[in-house]
């Protein structure tokens with residue numbers, strides 16, 4: 001039997017907002033993937049991964065998951081001592097869900113009552129997201145559970161709010177001039193400290209207000225217009241979202257990206273937003289004219305993920 005593969009994910013919209021109560025749109029990204037495997041741990045990567053799993057298994061032992069979602073920790077620990085590691089090319093600390101894929105892979109292999117991702121009910125999706133949130137909190141404190149859920153389902157998911165989420169169809173891409181792309185900031189980020197900064201900001205009433213009344217409004221409007229392929233309102237709201245993040249998510253924007261973020265806003269040639277928690281890793285870009293944006297972003301490493 002071949003081991004199942006777990007893909008990276010991209011939060012197109014909803015980072016931070018989803019921990020509160022915004023909508024979110026998250027898609028699998030099959031360019032990167034990982035799978036659980038056994039080896040003699042002769043390479044440094046394998047050994048390091050195995051050690052991470054060992055520490056993680058201690059955390060899982062202490063985690064009290066509800067009966068329907070219990071894990072066979074003994075068998076997990078036993079496999080770890082026999083050389084289990086997570087063979088993955090998903091970059092760590094890049095905002096594309098390396099820990100989410102790992103959590104999904106562990107759940108798939110060691111959950112005692114087996115679920116079938118293909119016919120899982122909407123109610124169980126909600127419960128599973130909560131279970132994944134608890135399991136992933138080991139890696140970066142509070143987690144919405146979205147990353148592992150997307151990896152586990154391997155389908156785009158629309159989060160309506162904290163209580164409701166379901167599968168969604170993303171409009172089919174076309175070979176047009178427009179594109180969604182990733183830009184490599186050249187440094188890794190750490191999700192935990194970024195989330196701490198976010199919650200620190202949330203202690204201020206002014207920030208809570210602007211998050212709710214502006215950020216979440218633009219975020220939700222972007223999702224709605226993107227799903228309808230209504231590109232003019234989409235770009236109008238995207239600009240507002242990008243501008244809002246430029247003002248309020250400064251600590252999350254890597255320094256190397258600062259100038260090009262502003263350049264996009266000033267020229268309207270493209271708009272940038274965070275991809276996950278930020279601080280490093282990838283940044284997401286959106287443009288109506290990729291050829292033009294590409295020229296303006298010369299020298300930055302880019303990956304196109306969707307054309308329209």
Ligand SMILES: Nc1ncnc2c1ncn2[C@@H]1O[C@H](COP(=O)(O)OP(=O)(O)O)[C@@H](O)[C@H]1O
Nearest residue numbers: 049052086088092093094095096097098099191
């Ligand atoms: N191949 C792997 N083997 C073991 N642990 C891994 C592997 N990939 C990721 N991890 C764990 O996930 C952590 C990174 O997760 P996180 O900080 O949430 O960043 P992101 O999910 O954005 O890549 C790593 O520090 C490590 O503990």
Ligand SMILES: C[C@@](O)(CCOP(=O)(O)O)CC(=O)O
Nearest residue numbers: 015016095097143144276277
């Ligand atoms: C900041 C947050 O909304 C997204 C974090 O994404 P990532 O771990 O940086 O891929 C946290 C979460 O929803 O779990």
